[in-house]
Amino acid sequence: TLESATKIIKDHGYEPGTLSVKTEICTADERIGKYLDIPEGAPVFYIERVRTADGEPVALVRDYIPSQPDIEKEYKTGHTESLLEFLSDKYNISVSHVVCEIKAEISNEELEKSLHLDKPSALLVLEQIHYDSRGQAAFYSDSYFLSEKFHFNVIRKKI
Numbered sequence: 001t002l003e004s005a006t007k008i009i010k011d012h013g014y015e016p017g018t019l020s021v022k023t024e025i026c027t028a029d030e031r032i033g034k035y036l037d038i039p040e041g042a043p044v045f046y047i048e049r050v051r052t053a054d055g056e057p058v059a060l061v062r063d064y065i066p067s068q069p070d071i072e073k074e075y076k077t078g079h080t081e082s083l084l085e086f087l088s089d090k091y092n093i094s095v096s097h098v099v100c101e102i103k104a105e106i107s108n109e110e111l112e113k114s115l116h117l118d119k120p121s122a123l124l125v126l127e128q129i130h131y132d133s134r135g136q137a138a139f140y141s142d143s144y145f146l147s148e149k150f151h152f153n154v155i156r157k158k159i
Contacts, residue, residue, distance in 0.1 A: 002098055004082040005051050005061055005143065012150060014053030016081055022048040023072050032064050035129050035140040043067035047075065047083070050114055057115045058149045065139040087138065096133040100126055102152060111144055122147040 009016035026046050033040040044064045051059040063083060065071065068091050075086060087093040105125045107117055115121075126143040 002095065004084045005059060006081040008150070009051060009053045009058065012053065014058075014149075015055075017052040017055060018081060019050040019052050019057055020048075022046075023075060025067055025072055028064070032140060036064065036066055036137045038066055038137075045071045045075070053149060058146050060111060060114045060144045061141060062143075063139055063141045066137075083139075093132060093138050095130045095138050098128045098130050100128045102126055102154070104147070105144070107144075115144070115146065124150060124152065126152070 003011070006016045024046050025043055028036065028038055028040055028042045028044045030040050032038075032044060033042060036042075036044070038044075043066075045067050047061075047063040047065070049061045049063075050057050051061055065087070071091070074090050078086075078090065084095055087095070103125050105123050107115065107121045107123055111117070111123065112120065124145045124147045126141070126145070128141050128143070130138045130141070132138045
């Protein structure tokens with residue numbers, strides 16, 4: 001089911017929150033340009049958030065959104081916890097589906113600092129391209145969830 005990190009945290013029985021937010025307008029590198037189907041060097045709105053569950057850091061989320069008019073200002077003044085709701089409410093961008101790669105990773109020093117970890121820990125990494133109903137990439141995200149707090153299910157069907 002396509003759900004925001006906010007809803008995922010709620011569904012696991014925690015109160016969602018955000019510990020820190022970093023934003024900037026930057027340029028797409030080759031990888032992000034490919035994921036978003038935009039030229040390398042095109043402007044993107046970058047958001048980095050440490051998501052919390054009951055006040056404790058549980059996920060680091062990095063989002064890359066093709067730049068929209070005044071998006072950084074709008075985000076800083078009127079965003080909700082949910083990026084999906086923000087994009088829908090402010091820019092009429094509705095995500096219809098996501099292509100997600102799930103993998104396991106051991107935290108590095110940068111992730112440990114962001115998530116307030118005192119030692120290397122197992123993380124579930126979700127690399128996701130979010131698409132709108134026209135099949136255009138709306139945004140890309142890397143999400144690092146503490147595996148001791150979260151699990152994800154995948155349903156596979158025979159076609």
